[in-house]
Amino acid sequence: MGVHRNPQHSGAAVKFPPFLLERYFAQHEFSVPHLLCVSDCQTMTAGELLDLEPGSREALERLPLGYTEAPGGAGLRAEISGLYENLPPDNVLVHVGAEEAIFTFATACLEPGDEVIVHTPCYQSLHQIAASRGCTVIPWVARPENGWAPDTDELARLVTPRTKAIVVNSPHNPTGFCLDRAAMERIVAVAARQGCLLFSDEVYRFLEYGVDEPPRPACDLYERAVSLGVMSKSLGLAGLRVGWVASRDKAALSAMAAVKDYTSICGSAPSEFLAALALRRREVILARQYALTTANLELLEAFMSRHAHLFDWVRPSGGPIAFPRLASGQDAEPFCAEVLSGSGVLLLPGRLYGDAWKAHMRLGFGRADFAQGLGALEDFLKKGAV
Incomplete structure (x- = not known):
């Protein structure tokens, strides 16, 4: 990972290269059956949020x-x-x-x-x-x-x-x-x-x-x-x-x-x-998120143990994401593409964080449907397609 240097701009307009991760999500996020790489936690509806505080619905209706x-x-x-x-x-x-x-x-x-x-x-x-x-x-x-x-x-x-x-x-x-x-x-x-x-x-x-x-x-x-x-x-x-x-x-x-x-x-x-x-x-919301995320992390740890021949990983100590690596050290992008095509499971190739991380992929385990997505991935792997 070398130093990144850019010329000074001398008044020229700043131009940004494509935001690789966001372009990847724009292509896939709302069209695939199983999002197994998202970085957020389980959401709730506006109604569920309003239910947490009496009188909030009426206050929202009066909001200018x-x-x-x-x-x-x-x-x-x-x-x-x-x-x-x-x-x-x-x-x-x-x-x-x-x-x-x-x-x-x-x-x-x-x-x-x-x-x-x-x-x-x-x-x-x-x-x-x-x-x-x-x-x-x-x-x-x-x-x-x-x-x-x-x-x-x-x-x-x-x-x-x-x-x-x-x-x-x-x-x-x-x-x-x-x-x-x-x-x-x-x-x-x-x-x-x-x-x-x-x-x-x-x-x-x-x-x-x-x-x-x-x-x-x-x-x-x-x-x-x-x-x-x-x-x-x-x-x-x-x-x-x-x-x-x-x-x-x-x-x-x-x-x-x-x-x-x-x-x-x-x-x-x-x-x-x-x-x-x-x-x-927040205490109520965060308690739910903590319980869901840590339970999903146990599922992920068991999955990684069953597939230790395929993945290396470091167990996370915070947040709802992990960054495992293909044990072969090969570029994970073709693997992610094959998984998506064969199972409808979206993984995030590590190359989107830079070429130094191309053998890695991001997994997200903060959502309620994580077990279903992980099951679909495991079913795919059991077919021996990869």
Whole structure:
């Protein structure tokens, strides 16, 4: 995994290459029988969500459908701020999903020529937006032989006086690795020594199950950290399209808000209403997600044991996804295509995260129909077609 360098843009329009993972889902997501690679958890209907709070239906019917506050409604920001330690609502900036927040951060806080260290493999936009803006992106590579744990000593060696930001993700997409509290504190210490920004993708927060002490949010540990959250993943409410950043760095938040004026401007009033409701009732929702995801993980572990000749894997310690590898070391893309054609099961080829991961594939185990999809995959494998 080498350094990614792009020329400075000298006023030219920024051009982004295709977002490989999103194009793959656009082709298949709504047409295949079994989605066995999704990254979110089981969703619920609007009615089921409204049932969690008496009077919410009537309140929704009275909701004005005008513009909302650009930083996010006061009620929603108050609920989000309660997820952090002593963080006022004014230190929260709501976005339309996590993707918009990643975009506004990279656009507002990074400049051509900046060095950005990115926890890798990762969701493409976490490195691509910075690279397309002319930043030098330096991969901080997590490796399966280390249980997917990134090496914090290596991170310290990668930081230079030119480092503008460090990007970290835990629980991690696509590997399912979860930092423990001590590891996050070491990452924060490295960032603080340089005084650089720390962008912490925490969209799978609250779904940690393999560490004794889950890490505290980065924004609670460091004044220049920006913590990313979203309703889509652990809470399973992707259709609300509500994400946010939380930070004590008012300059970063202000710069991101100025970029957001050119994207969504503000969010949807019904989405913000439902998101605030879900956060008030998050303990109920998260308990369901935890029970379902960990039960599905046991099914997946048994499956991997039965097919150890075919797959290598590291058991996840957080989130609803895993990143197994073909034991043969061959490119997993033809395997995924054959599985899709023969069984209707959609797997995600690791190549979509970069060629270094082409023997891997992403599996998602956060949904209620996971057992059916896994059964269809196993039936296919038993036919000996692969």
